[in-house]
Amino acid sequence: MRKLAIIFSLMIIIWSIPLEKKVRACSCVELPPVSVAKEEADAVFLGTIRDIVDEDTQRIVTINVREAWKGVETETIKVYTGFNSGDCGLPIEIGGSYLFYANDFSEGEEPGFLTSTICTRTTTEMNAANDLKELGEGKKEFIQSEPSSSSNNYNVWLFPSIGGVIVVLFILSWIIRKKRN
Incomplete structure (x- = not known):
């Protein structure tokens, strides 16, 4: 069960990487x-x-x-x-x-x-x-x-990421039910 939690956490992190926004700091020269x-x-x-x-x-x-x-x-x-x-x-x-x-x-x-x-x-x-x-x-x-x-090109990753999380949750619940039986 602990392995599944770790795998699930890693998958969420990997899927959320494309949602990261680019940031630039301000430092002006002459x-x-x-x-x-x-x-x-x-x-x-x-x-x-x-x-x-x-x-x-x-x-x-x-x-x-x-x-x-x-x-x-x-x-x-x-x-x-x-x-x-x-x-x-x-x-x-x-x-x-x-x-x-x-x-x-x-x-x-x-x-x-x-x-x-x-x-x-x-x-x-x-x-x-x-x-x-x-x-x-x-x-x-x-x-x-x-x-x-x-603008917001990162939004193209939003729905696939949510879909991926749903698929992972479904697989995890299926595995947990299978182990209980």
């Missing part, structure tokens, strides 16, 4: 020059925030893109950030215009998991005059489409 920041970023664009959704440990920001210098093909894009400076989240507001320097952290998930933090050169359009001057003219025509959302 911001790089515009040319370096553009080179290091996966996407650089100017846009107006259309919507902000707070979800678990992140904010999902939907942005209407007005001009892009790198990595943006659609007129609407989503960027993920934290809630505040403690978790490196951007201090943003719906309706605000910002110059974003974003990085793709898809890590094998759906492509386009763009993130931006206070550790990037992302700033309000009003504070981005020097960056915009150095970047020059960007692309202003985009494909009309809704942004993809790779």
Whole structure:
């Protein structure tokens, strides 16, 4: 019986591993020059925030893109950030215009998991005059489409994990009944 309890515990731990969320700590260094920041970023664009959704440990920001210098093909894009400076989240507001320097952290998930933090050169359009001057003219025509959302990809493991636990419980109860008889 003790062996079964140990096996059952290990199985629950193994099945719950995919539910683990990724966490990144905030540690900023001096911001790089515009040319370096553009080179290091996966996407650089100017846009107006259309919507902000707070979800678990992140904010999902939907942005209407007005001009892009790198990595943006659609007129609407989503960027993920934290809630505040403690978790490196951007201090943003719906309706605000910002110059974003974003990085793709898809890590094998759906492509386009763009993130931006206070550790990037992302700033309000009003504070981005020097960056915009150095970047020059960007692309202003985009494909009309809704942004993809790779938020909560860990949920794809939820139902299989629950199903696995139910199967294990069923097998354990069957074994215990069999031993009693």
